[in-house]
Amino acid sequence: MTTKYEQISSSLFVKNRKKFTEKMQSKSLAIFNSNDIYPVSSDSTMPFAQHRDIFYLSGVDQEESILLIFPDAYKEEHREILFLRETNEHIAIWEGEKLTKEKATEVSGVKSVFWLSDFDRIFYNLMNEAENIYLNRNEHYRAVLEVQTREDRFIERVKREFPLHKILRSNPILQHLRSVKEPEEIALMQIACNITEKGIRRLLSFIKPGVWEYEIEAELIHEFIKNRSKGFAYTPIIASGNNANVLHYIANNMQCKDGDLILLDVGAEYANYSSDLTRTIPVNGKFTERQKQIYNAVLDMKNFATSLLVPGNNWYDYHKECGDFYTSKFLELGLLDKADVQNEDKNWPAYKKYMMHGTSHHMGLDTHDYGILSDKFVENMVFTVEPGIYLPAEGFGIRIEDDMVIQNSGPAFNLMKNIPIEVEEIEELMNA
Template identity: 70%
Template sequence: MKYHQIDRNLFIKNRAKFTAQMKPNSVAIFNSNDIYPVSADSTLPFAQHRDIFYLSGVDQEESILLLFPDAPYDNLKEILFLKETNEHIAIWEGEKLTKERAFEVSGVKTVIWLQDFHKTLKEIMAYSETIYINTNEHYRASIETETREARFVKWWKENYPAHKVEKSNPILQRLRSVKESEEIDLIQNACNITEKGFRRLLSFVKPNVTEYEIEAELIHEFVRNRSKGFAYTPIIASGNNANVLHYIENNQQCKAGDLILLDVAAEYANYSSDLSRTIPVSGRYSDRQKAVYNAVLRVKNEATKMLTPGTLWKQYHLEVGKLMTSELLGLGLIDKADVQNENPDWPAYKKYFMHGTSHHMGLDTHDYGLLHEPMQTNMVFTVEPGIYIPAEGFGIRLEDNVVVQESGEPFNLMRNIPIEVEEIEGLMNR
C-alpha cells in the first residue's frame, strides 16, 4: 500500500463499537471484495470492501473477519482468516500479510490461514445461535454482480439453516457515519492531496488544453503524494459538458472563454475526499459567469452553516432550495410566476439545480449514513450546490467537505483550497 500504516487502535475501537451492539451469543462475518476479471487473464485493480477495512485495517484480497464476542474461548472471539503466503506468491505477486504482520495492522490476535475457515466456522456455529450477515443496503446501491459477500451469505444459509439471522448493515450505517478523530485526519489528508492537485491545475490550464491533459496532471500529483488516485471517476467538464452531471468522457478541448467544472478528488488509505470547483479556461470569469459563480458560492456558504447536530437531511434540503430560489430570481433565471406555480414535488429551482446539496462521505465517497436520523457531531458531509445553464453554455458547481461540530459552524476540511473568484483568477494569472 502507498499510504502510511494506520494506528491499529482505530480498528480495535471500531470492532469494540460493533460488537457492543451484537445480540448475545452471535457471530458476525465480513468478507473482502473479489478481484474482478476483465478478459483473458486481466483483472481490475483490487479495491477492499470498506466494511472489513473499517473493522480490521486489512487491505488484502481473500480475507475474512469473524467476530464472536461471547465465544467460550478467547482465541475464538476475533479471528482473521488470510490467504497463506509463500515464497512463490512473494515472487509473483509480492509479499502478503503474515500472521505477525496482520496483528500489527489490525490488533486481531488470532490469525488462521483461509484453508481452515470452514473447519473453524463449523466449531463456532456449534457454540452460537445467531449470525450477522453483511448485505449492501446503501440507498444508492445498484448491484449487478454477485459479490464474494453475497456468495458467502448464500453458502451459509444452505449449510447452517437453523441459526437465526441478523443484519450488520444497520449497525455499520450508524457507526461508520460518525467518524473517529483518526478517520477525520485521514480524510483531511485526502483533502490536502486534492488541494495540491487543484493548485497544480491553476497554473496549467489555458485555452486549447484538453480535459484529459488536466486529468493527467491530477493523477500525477495524487499518486506522488501516496494516493492510489481518484476517489471516484473524475469529472472534467468544459463548456456545455458541465451540464451533464456525470460527464466522465474528459476528451474535449477547453476553449477560450469557457468554464471548466471539475469534480475531482483524491483518496488516501481508502478514505475519500470530494471536491468541486469551476475555473475559467482563459484565467478570467466574464461578468455573467462571475455573477452565477458568486450566487452558487453564497448558497454553499449559507448551506454549510445549517449542518449542525439535530438537523434532518430532508428539512435541510428544503431550506437550501429556498436559498437557491432566491439566487435564481436574482439572476433572472426564474421569475415570481415560476415560483408561485411550481410543483411542490419538483420546485422551480430544480430546472437549474437538480441534485442534492449534501451527502455523507468517508470510506465511501457516498458514505454510510441513515438519512432519516438527525445529524450528529463528527459526521462528515459534502456541501455542493450548483447552477446549470445549457442555454448559456456553462454550469457551475462548488463543493467542500465539512465536519459537523458540537457547536458552531462545521469545520471545513477544504478551507485551504482556493474558491473565491479573485483568488482563483490571481493564481491563474501569476
C-alpha cells in the first residue's frame, strides 16, 4: 500500500483510457507525465500531488511516472505503456515503498510496464510509427501558468526532437470526459463528503466564543486524516465576523467572538477526489434574528439554484437565471431598490454588490474541476452550489455550499445531504 486511501479498482482507469482513445485521431500516440515534486528551499519540498490527468487515466499516484497511449501501434504491447521510476533497496530505505511493475499493472490495468530508463528508446521507435502526438497542458479557464511543469518541459523536448510530427491537444478531450463522472468517481467523492461531514459535526460541539480560527482548522485536519484523507482538498477558509467578507480569506488567525458568525469553506479530499463545503454558523450557538433572516435568504437562493441543475441547461444560462432570482431576493430584503436595478450595469448587475462570485463550478479530481462552460448539463456532472450574501457594514457574510450530482430526471442528488444546514438543526447540535 503506497497510499492512505483504499485501492481503487483498475476497471475505472481501463474505462477512462477507452473513452480517451475513442476520441483520438488515427496514427496518434498520447503522453501524460506526473507532476514534479516542487522545491521550497534547501532540501525541502512540497508534498507530492499527482497530476490529475495521469491519475484519471491510470490510477498511478507516484512521481516520475509516464503513461503512453498508442491505439494503432503495430505491437499490442505498445498500445498502452506505463514507465515508472525503478525502485531499489536504497530508495526503499530512504523513501519507502514504490510501485513494482506487477503492482502498477494491478493498480492501472496497463499490462506493459517499463522502467524510465527504457523510455527514450521505446518512445523514439514508436514516434517513427506515429504521425501525430497528443501533448497535455493545463487549459483550465481559471489556470494561472507561472511555473514550468514536467509536461511543459516534455512539450519543448517533442517540438525540438520531432519537429515534423503534428502536435494535437489532449486537454480539450479531457475537459469533456472528466466533466462527466463515472459511478465509481461519484462514490469516491461521496467518501470525501462523508469525511467532511465528520469534520463539521466535530466542530459543532467544539466552537464557542474565544476559540481561534486556527484551532478550528486543527480540529478539521485531525478528523480528515483520521479518516484516510490526505487533508484539505483546498486551502481552508475559516472566517469569523467580518473576515467572511474577504472571499478568499485564508489567514485563519483571529479569535472568534460572542455574537459573530463564522464562515467555514472547507472540504476533505479522498483518493485525489475533492469535496467542497461551506457552512456559516453562530460562534455562540445561536443566530440573531437578523443573521437568521439573511441565512434563510441564502438558503432560499441555494435551493433555487439547485432546482436549475438539470440536463439541457448550461453554465451561462444557469448563472443568468440565478442572478435574476438573487435580484428579486435582494429587493425583498431591502438591500436593493428598483432604481438600483433599473440603472444597473448589465456587465456587473446590481445584485453583485452583495453576491459577487459565481454560484457553481465543476467538481471532481480538482476542486475547480474540468468542464467546458458552454457544454449542456448532462447526467453525472457534479457542481457546487454556493450562493452568499456579504454585508461588511453589518460585520458578517453568509455562504452556504453543497456538492450536487445532476440526475437524468428529478432533482440533483446532494452528496452533502446529511451535513446539518437548517438554522434549527445547527443550533440544536451546537447547544446539545
